[in-house]
Amino acid sequence: KAGVTQTPRYLIKTRGQQVTLSCSPISGHRSVSWYQQTPGQGLQFLFEYFSETQRNKGNFPGRFSGRQFSNSRSEMNVSTLELGDSALYLCASSSTAALEQFFGPGTRLTVL
Amino acid sequence: GESVGLHLPTLSVQEGDNSIINCAYSNSASDYFIWYKQESGKGPQFIIDIRSNMDKRQGQRVTVLLNKTVKHLSLQIAATQPGDSAVYFCAEGGSQGNLIFGKGTKLSVKP
Numbered sequence: 462k463a464g465v466t467q468t469p470r471y472l473i474k475t476r477g478q479q480v481t482l483s484c485s486p487i488s489g490h491r492s493v494s495w496y497q498q499t500p501g502q503g504l505q506f507l508f509e510y511f512s513e514t515q516r517n518k519g520n521f522p523g524r525f526s527g528r529q530f531s532n533s534r535s536e537m538n539v540s541t542l543e544l545g546d547s548a549l550y551l552c553a554s555s556s557t558a559a560l561e562q563f564f565g566p567g568t569r570l571t572v573l
Numbered sequence: 574g575e576s577v578g579l580h581l582p583t584l585s586v587q588e589g590d591n592s593i594i595n596c597a598y599s600n601s602a603s604d605y606f607i608w609y610k611q612e613s614g615k616g617p618q619f620i621i622d623i624r625s626n627m628d629k630r631q632g633q634r635v636t637v638l639l640n641k642t643v644k645h646l647s648l649q650i651a652a653t654q655p656g657d658s659a660v661y662f663c664a665e666g667g668s669q670g671n672l673i674f675g676k677g678t679k680l681s682v683k684p
Binding site: 506509564565 | 609672675
């Protein structure tokens with residue numbers, strides 16, 4: 462069974478731009494969660510989608526948003542990028558309510 | 574200002590020795606815990622999980638111990654190998670259905 466895939470793997474943007482990251486979960490998994498990983502803050506929860514609905518949300522500003530499609534693929538969007546948004550963005554999928562999450566390789570976002 | 578990175582605890586062991594990685598969790602109501610391994614340039618990889626109704630669970634070369642009294646979790650790796658070198662995270666199931674991650678411990682295995 463193929464694992465969680467994320468595209469692109471690396472991205473460089475400038476301040477003020479927006480970015481969209483994509484995640485394809487493991488086949489059959491309906492829950493997709495997004496995390497931000499930085500050296501300063503570690504792994505922090507952004508939001509979780511289940512059956513096209515955002516079910517849970519972490520403590521991030523409204524510039525961070527996401528969505529999930531009927532095939533469970535998910536995208537997250539960050540608008541008006543700031544330098545502090547530079548991070549590894551990880552997507553994880555689960556077959557149940559966010560338990561036993563399986564992570565993708567991440568998208569490394571650099572904001573200049 | 575200057576970004577200060579997390580000070581990761583580091584554990585250095587000799588190849589073949591057993592490793593014990595410790596983690597303190599915050600919420601006494603948490604009922605699910607996971608250990609992840611993250612190698613450089615990769616996403617976290619699931620190692621083993623445990624529910625709060627258990628105090629020990631064994632996998633292949635790994636054992637997780639849960640002490641709910643002191644809110645402590647540990648991961649034991651038997652016969653540590655160079656391929657075990659990575660950052661290890663514990664995570665607890667949060668009230669929002671998300672995972673709350675600890676700071677991580679960097680394991681270095683000396684050949």
